[in-house]
Amino acid sequence: MTPPEPAPEAAPKPTSWARGAALRGLVALPLVAGLATAGWLVTRGEDTPAAAPPPVPVPAANAGAAASGPSVLEVSAPVKAKEPSQGGASGGRNPLQDWADKLAGPLDIPANALIGYANGELQLRSEQPSCHLSWVTLAGVGAASSNHGRTADPQHGPLGLSPAQWSKYGGGTPGIAKPVVTDPDAASVAAGRALCAGGGDLGGGNGWWKAVANFKNPGGGNDTELFRQRVLGNAQLYATLSLDPAKSGTPAVRATRFALGQLGLPYVWGGNGPEAGSAGFDCSGLTKAAYDSAGVALPRTAHTQYLATQRVPGEPTLGDLVFYGNPAVDIHHVGLYLGNGLMINAPTEGQAIQIHTYHTRGDDYAGAGRPA
Template sequence: MRKWWVGIGIGIGLGTSLLGLLFFATFTIAGNIAGGARGAVGLAKGAVPVEYQPLIEKWGNLCPAISPPLLAAQLYTESNWNPKARSPAGALGIAQFIPETWAQYGVDANGDGNRDIWEPADAIASAATYDCALAKDVKGIPGDATNNMLAAYNAGAYRVIKAAGVPAISETQGYVRSIRDLEKSFARPVGRVAPSQQAAGAIYFAQEQLGKPYLWGGEGTAADGGRFDCSGLTKAAYASVGIELPRVANDQWNAGPHPKRDELMPGDLVFFAHNLNDPRSIHHVGLYVGGGYMINAPHTGAVNRFDKIDTPDYIGATRVTDAGAKALPRANGV
C-alpha cells in the first residue's frame, strides 16, 4: 500500500552492522521475557473501529464464557466490521445472523422499538446474547466453557453435548482454534507480549531487499522484477520463515497481539493509519528493526530503506505469530 509521508532515511551501508546488533538484541530480549503474556483483559488500543468499541466492551462481558476480545474476534471473522455484509448462505449484518436465528435471539439493544439485524448496536448485543445462550446450553460439559460455546455456535449444542466437549469435526475444531487464536490480537495484554521466534529470519529477508525500487502491488516475483510495495515486503519477509500473512496491510494488523510502543522488538510489524481510531484506515506497514526504525517499501519513486516509525500516523504494532496468521480470514466472502 502507498505511503504518503517520506521518513528520514538511514544509509543502506549501515545495514549489515545494524542488523547484526538487532539479531543479538532480539534473542537477548526474548530470553529475558520468555513466558510472555499472562492473559489479557479488555480490548487493545485501536484493535477495533472506535464506533464499535463501547458496544463490544459492554456486551463482551455479558456472561463468563465470552469477553470483549472474543466477541471482537467473532465479529471480525464474520463480517470484517461490515454492517451491511451479506453471505451466500443468507447471513446478514455485522454479526452475520441467519434470519431464523435472529428471530429467536435478536434484541433491541438501542431501545428504538425495532430489532434491526442491520443495526450494529442491536446485532452486536444479539451476538453476545446468542453466545451466552449457547454457553448455558452446554454448561456442565467437560472442557473449556468458551471452547464448548464456540463449538456449539459452529456445530450445534446437541453435538457438543453428545461428544462431551468439542466434537471431532475438523471444521468445528478449526473454528474454535481460529477464534481463540484471533482473540489474542484484540486483547489488551497484561504483562509483556511473548517474543517472536521467527523475527530474525524475517528481518534478514527484509534486509536483503534494501535499495530495491518500490513497486505498487509488487510481491517480489520475477514479473515484478523482485520489487515490493509495503505489505508485499512484510508478507514476503514472514513467508520466508514459514508464516503466511494476508496481502493487504490492514489485514495483517490482526496477525498477533499488539505490543505497546515501549515494548517493541525487532520483527514486529508497525502500522500507519489515516484515522488512529480505526484500523480499517491503515495505509502502510513496515518491519521494526529497533532503535525507532523500520525497514519498509515507502512509496513510488523511493527504494526499500530504513525510516523512523514515530510519525503522526503511527497507529501501533503487531507481534506476528503463526497461529495468529493462520486464524485470519483470508477473503471477505460475505
C-alpha cells in the first residue's frame, strides 16, 4: 500500500551531481516485472502516520498471474503510430524524408535516426511481416540505448547492438552495400531482426515485452527491466506525438518527458528528487516536479493536487494526473498518465519509479485531473 504523504520539508540545496536526468546515476531498486496486486491503490482506512512506515516488501517477479493481477507485462504494445511513408521520390521529393523532417522536431529525434527506424520497420515488414515491428519500438530502443545516437559508442552503435547481435543480424540488407553498426539504417535493420528473432510478435503486450527483454539481455535482471521500461515509455510517447505532433511543446508533454527521465529512481517518502537533495520522489513529489519543469505550479500533496486540477471526463490523456482515494476524505496517491492504459508511477517504499497499469478492478481510482 502506498502510504499517505507527509508535508514536505524544506528542500536541501541541489548537489552538483544531480543536475539533469541525463547525468544522474540510477539507483538499483526493484522495478517489479510481475507487480503484486494493485492493493497499494486500494483505500487503506488508516490515518496519516507521523513518520514514514517500514518499507513494503517487494513481490517476487514470478508471482502467479491469478495473484498478481494486471501489470505492465500484460498491457498492449505501444499504440499505433503514424506510419512512415514508402516509395521513392514523388514530385521531386522523398516522402520518407518529408515524414522524418515533420516529426524530428516534435519528437526530439534527429531526422537521420527517424529514417533509420522507419527503414528498420519497412525492411522487417518485408522479411517478417508477422513480427509487427513498429518504428516507435526501434525509436524507444534508440532512446534507451544512446539518446538516438547522441551518446552512442562506435562498438555498439545507436541501437546498442552487441558484437554478437551485429555479427548475426547486420549483413545482407538491400540498399546498404557496406553496413556498419554506426549507421542508423543498418543498425535499425539489425536491431529489428534481433527483436523479431525466434518468430516473435511485437503486436501484443507479452510478445513485445519479451522481445525487448531478450534484445537487451536474455538472462534478464534489473538492468534489463529498467531498459525495457525506458523503451516502453519513450515508444508510447513517440506513438502519441506522431499522431499529433502539434502537442509536443505543451506542458503535458514536457511534464511527461521529465517523468520518463526519472524511471529507475527510488520512491522516497516526502522526496522531491535529486535536484532537491533527495535520492528520489514520492508520488506527488514526482508529479509536482514534472509540472514544475513545464512551468506549471502544483501544490505538494496528492489531495491538494486533486483539488487544484480540472476534472477530466472519461479516459485520461497524455500528461493528465490520475488519482486514488476518496475525494471527500483523502486522495492518497497520484500518477502521471502516459497513454495506452499506463501511468508513470512512484508506487511505494522499496520500489522504483516505473510504468504501471493505471486502473484495475477493485482499486480506488478517483478520476483524472488536468493541470494545464
